[in-house]
Amino acid sequence: MKLIDGKALSNTIKEEIAAEVKRLSTNKKRPPHLAAVLVGEDPASAVYVRNKVTSCEKIGFESTLIKKRETTTEEELLEIVRELNEDKDVDGFIVQLPLPKHINEHKITLAIDPAKDVDGFHPTNFGKMAQGLPAYLPATPFGIMTMLDRYDIDVQGKNCVVLGRSNIVGTPISILLSRKATPGNATVTLCHSRTQNLEDYTRKADIIVIALGIPNYLKADMVKDGVVIIDVGINRIEAPERKSGYKLVGDADFEDLSEKCSFITPVPGGVGPMTVTSLLSNTLQAYKDHFLTNS
């Protein structure tokens, strides 16, 4: 079994981006600029956004964090989105989800200019991705594709099974894996809560991407020898032996599977760190597509 070290790969890619930023922003041009909007006090969201901002600083991006109180109205947030859409000094921006319940998330996502949608959540980017056109890819699937690419894992023609059909992971990764591209060209089956006889699919799979949110769901007896496992789950489970009282585990039972698989992503330190890296890659791309080509 070989570990797919998302943390190390993420650092490598960040260094590559930092070097490119240095090169591109020499001629008196400003560096790429990512803005993040955080509404409310959700502690997990605050950590995620802080992490994104810190990553920007480390690689030489400008970053702006816009923090708004929990009671911000939908109209106020839409106004912020409109201002960011217009702001020529911002290459890309994200509105951290989830939003307070009185705000319609779809409405906010649809208001973001697709050219600045570095989260890749806008339907226009999603559709372009599905149609094989250049697009800002959603962060987690983009990170997974990068891992497969950098670890030289052969995907073409392989039997890939994706477990979970969310809009941010399962559905887009199933599309990316089956696209006519490299990596890509896999034969993909998208499984979900309504799938019957799930093990009939997982036992035949050469590559499994699991994003169900169920701790240690995937076991060794559900897979074949040599399978590649990409584990998107991050679940907190009780661990009385630890000081904190809990630990993080994936959707795949790492210990049980470790003897049987050829590659596996650990949790934490696998897919997670790649997600922020994808956001930075998209922002760099937006900077090149719009700022550099127009200035």
Added chain:
Amino acid sequence: MKLIDGKALSNTIKEEIAAEVKRLSTNKKRPPHLAAVLVGEDPASAVYVRNKVTSCEKIGFESTLIKKRETTTEEELLEIVRELNEDKDVDGFIVQLPLPKHINEHKITLAIDPAKDVDGFHPTNFGKMAQGLPAYLPATPFGIMTMLDRYDIDVQGKNCVVLGRSNIVGTPISILLSRKATPGNATVTLCHSRTQNLEDYTRKADIIVIALGIPNYLKADMVKDGVVIIDVGINRIEAPERKSGYKLVGDADFEDLSEKCSFITPVPGGVGPMTVTSLLSNTLQAYKDHFLTNS
């Protein structure tokens, strides 16, 4: 074996639409209006467009056919698209593909206002479809979903295999079948030219959608008893016994399969007629979404 009679179903749905148009356009409101743009002299395209216009007339839609010469420039066509986008008397319009080679099809598709994109080819509609948001669905996949629905073919949890991953059929139908919706909730495998051991997939399938463009490709020994076959192929093959010298066949070998399958769409008279019907449904929907709600 039961035949899925696309021609009859198409007529039924057209009658339903005609009745709705009659009901909606009483109060001095104009009926729905579809415009079609045809560039050049391709005879097949001319037939398709004429067919669409005739269908409009039969069900009480207004229709406009804009015919332009082969040498029309990309800029001239973009100007026509812009005018149709602005025209409040047009609810939806299509630009018939393929276009002459000097015109970039993607550029034209992207210029169409997604709110009038009744072909469902614009990335914004494609992305909304994939994300489960209301959208104008691409005509052929929409027609297939309607067939499955009206013939009460249970899709949920079923093993569906889609052969072919084009942007207009294979990829979108794979998305629609696996969506959390009714019909939908199937476990879908998208197969294509790079798939290895294709028969391993087709032999397990409860439902097969085939859109490869290879005459009589799918044979009885590749499927299991009771399979449902949706045949999107329309291939012209030589038939010396006929006056015309040719006949139309699908991608599935109808005769060979007829004993083994539970349902099958014939070619011609299966998926084909449903495609125009979907376009009319989308136009009616656009009329309701924009004209009726704003007047």
